[in-house]
Amino acid sequence: MEMNLNTQADAPDGFGDIKTRADFGLPSAAGRSRALLFCIAFFGLWFLSLSCGSPPTDPRTLIPADALVYLETRDLGAALREITENKAFTQLAARRPNLGVLSGVSVAAAVTGFQTREQAVTEDSSILNFQARFVAVAETGMWNFQALRFTENDIGAFVNNAYGGEVVADIVDRPDGKFYEWTSPTGQKAYALVAGSVIFFGNDESAIERCLAVKRGEADSIAKNTRIGDGERLAFGFVSNEGVAQISNILGVLLAMQSSEEGEVKGFVARVLPEILRNSTKELTWTATKTEKGIEDRFIITSQGDLAAILSETIVPAPRGAGANEYLLPPNAASVTRYNLNDPQIAWRSILLSAQHLAGDFNGEIISSFAGSVFEPYGIDNPELFLSSVGPVIHTVKYEPDDERSIVIAEARDLGKIMRSVNREIDFAQPPENREGALIRKSTDGETAFITTDKTVIIGESEAAEKFLTWRLRREPAAESSGIFSEFSSSDAAAVTAASDVETAAKIVDLFTERKDTNESVRLRYVTESRFNRNGIERLTMSDFGLFGSIITYFSRQ
Structure with a gap:
């Protein structure tokens, strides 16, 4: 009996058409063979790509174990977005940079050494330039061709922009990867090597070669260092004990060069300061985290020997409300520091005696004679006498960031002793100027002012002192204490500084994109507690761009 399976009439009730394989669109025998071959080829290529590729490389495992300075971020894109999405950045930037390609990119960087270059200024004089040899290792997660394109286009553009344009690139194929060398018209150089998905980038070829030696197993990596660890953070870093020693030497030379003192004093600073820093500091660690108010940078300075115990017992914060003038924050000041000390005189003595001990017997005696110079910008000749006659809360104010002119404000508990502690050129026998109840005295050259108002004494550079007095007499509002500056008012630290600058934001924007208006600037604020x-010592800084932003601007100059 013949049955037609394609007719509606013969179909079982409730099922409708009973269709053939062709009606369902299913392949014939030949089609099934082609589909099977396609699946085999697809999964074969997929498996082959896995076997030919390599798992992501932890950049830590490629950094030399003896790095002087180590920095890392486990997600470069996330760290940079905290900068480029900041209100100060968007206010200046013509457009927001696309950082999508950097999302998830893990970067480890190191300073492997320092080099000194002497640059002639005139026939008879020259200046010293110190440059850090740094290298950054990035696991991009890209295919090799993508990493090469990113290096040539994006890193090349960054180098060209950082070096002022007209940079020439030299690209060489090597057995270990493709090597890039960029040279600016002034001779500045940058280097990169791309190996698979990993990019090595730095300002010194030898630093990259040291990382490649680690990769080949010829040197130990920093990955085993227990200080690194993990956690919820934007970035992390540390300075090793040897790093502290080398940086101390550089700081000593730089501070001596910047000093306006005679040659013997400069030599003393260059010799003794590094010794004090080396003998007092074991290592330094840094952690950057995101907060609602900005980026928090936490620095832990681990001390040598029993120094930490001594300072923690002598530099003790006073209870809140122990002194007058707790929240002085004048507007337009470049920086304001509040010292909140249970006993200012004992705190100063402990610092001085510790420095003398760390510097050795001979240098310690010299330190004692130079210690008073720390207070000279404020017109104070006898620090011990001054600190023994004021309250626990002391403020210092600077109106210009790079200006030595500054003032000190404190509660006067023994006015007679304070008068004996200051510049002898101030003649207290002469009647003072009375300005709305404030008594103003000045030195014979007019450069130093001594002002008393209520129970407060204001001492220091005349123009700055009168500027501060005018603000107090007019009872104008203090600098806005919201946002980052709220940390200043609420801090219970022994020392807290509120400061601002108008240059950093523009410098950071220029590295990423163009500005809307090159004449526009944004005032950034930050607060540092010690x-x-x-x-x-623990130092905590709250700011818009954090140390990460400063590192970017520094390395762009290198």
Whole structure:
């Protein structure tokens, strides 16, 4: 009996058409063979790509174990977005840079050494330039051709922009990867090597070669260092004990060069300061985290020997409300520092005696004679006498960031002793100028002012002192204490500084994109707290761009 399976009439009730394989669009035998071959080829290529590729490389495993300075971020894109999405950045930037390609990119960077270059200024004089040899290793997660394109286009553009344009690139194929060398018209150089998905980038070829030696197993990596660890953070870094020693030497030379003192004093600073820093500091660690108010940078300075215990017992914060003038924050000041000390005189003595001990017997005696110069910008000749006659809360104010002119404000508990502690050129026998109840005296050259108002004494550079007095007499509002500056008012630290600058934001924007208006600037604010404990010193800074932003601008100049 013949049955037609394609007719509606013969179909079982409720099922409708009973269709053939062709009606369902299913392949014939030949089609099934082609589909099977396609699946085999697809999964074969997929498996082949896995076997030929390599798992992501942890950049830590490529950094030399003896790096002087180490920095890392586990997600470069996330760290940079905290900068480019900041209100100050968007206010200046013509457009927001696309950082999508950097999302998830893990970067480890190191300073492997320092080099000194002497640059002639005239026939008879020259200046010293110190340059850090740094290298950054990035696991991009890209295919090799993508990493090459990113290096040639994006990193090349960054180098060209950082070096002022007209940079020439030289590209060479090597057995270990493709090597790039960029040279600016002034001779500045940058280097990169791309190996698979990993990019090595730096300002010194030898630093990259040291990382490649680690990759080949010829040197140990920093990955085993227990200080690194992990956690919820934007970035992390540390300075090793040897790094502290080398940086101390550089700081000593730089501070001596910047000093306006005679040659013997400069030589003393260059010799003794590095010794004090080396003998007092074991290592330094840094952690950057995101907060609602900005980026928090936490620095832990681990001290040598029993120094931390001594300072933690002598530099003790006074209870809140122990002194007048707790929240002085005048507007337009470049920086304001509040010292909140249970006993200012004992705190100063402990710092001075510790420095003398760290510098050795001979240098310690010299330190004692030079210590008073720290207070000279404020017109104070006898620091011990001054600190013994004021309250626990002391403010210092600077109106210009790079200006030595500054003032000190404190509660006067023994006015007679304070008068004896200051510049002898101030003649207290002469009647003072009375300005709305404030008594103003000045030195014979007019450069130093001594002002008393209520229970407060204001001492220092005349113009700055009168500017501060005018603000107090007019009872104008203090600098806005919201946002980052709220940390200044609420801090219980032994020392806290509120400061601002108008240059950093523009410099950072220029590295990423164009500005809307090259004449426009944004005032950034930051607050730094310093605390002393039995392990050392903890410094916490809250700011818009954090140390990460400063590192970017620094390395762009290198």
